[in-house]
């Protein structure tokens with residue numbers, strides 16, 4: 613598999629999504645090529661070299677944590693929140709790391725860690741699974757002043773969705789921006805990625821195990837057969853919205 617990145621400057625059912633991540637948790641690290649690239653990119657946006665607290669929403673197996681370490685960014689406490697117990701188990705542990713198993717779509721997540729203006733909130737490749745963007749960004753914006761998000765947009769798998777005649781289950785770039793703008797002053801960048809494959813079969817297998825399609829309605833046998841025959845590209849398309857945000861609540 614080969615990743616090519618192009619930079620443009622400028623709901624499913626919760627249990628289904630978590631089941632998919634948990635089912636493939638051990639294999640996740642071998643199939644998260646794009647998410648890994650996205651987390652690396654998101655950490656590049658951080659401006660400070662030291663934070664009292666870093667809170668990672670939908671932390672998975674710790675791509676953000678690992679990149680923060682690699683970039684010599686320091687913290688006193690690291691809060692790793694994820695709804696999948698299996699993913700949390702794979703997240704690095706330590707005296708400074710607090711793991712919280714909560715659903716960011718539920719009110720209980722908002723009370724599971726302290727509000728701290730100076731803390732940093734970060735979330736990479738997870739918030740596309742928000743069931744209600746206004747609910748999610750409303751409570752997140754009440755927790756910290758600075759936040760960084762990387763969120764997959766509906767242009768991910770665009771051609772595949774067209775060929776299979778299905779709608780993307782995730783939000784458009786505009787829907788994401790509209791909701792974020794209600795709670796944050798934000799700067800945006802969209803990055804497009806291409807992931808090359810030897811065959812369409814390999815491509816479909818990747819989608820299944822990467823968790824990118826988490827909870828997406830299963831294609832019928834006929835749809836899969838048609839996809840393998842008709843898919844015109846030897847790569848998958850991904851689009852990610854990068855957000856550097858300052859909460860309106862703390863201004």
Ligand SMILES: C[S@@+](CC[C@H](N)C(=O)[O-])C[C@H]1O[C@@H](n2cnc3c(N)ncnc32)[C@H](O)[C@@H]1O
Nearest residue numbers: 633670671672675694695696699715716736738
């Ligand atoms: C594609 S992975 C990304 C993981 C990690 N942030 C990274 O960059 O590799 C998405 C993560 O979000 C978690 N997740 C999805 N929906 C969630 C929810 N409603 N509440 C909490 N975590 C959720 C999944 O369990 C999974 O670990």
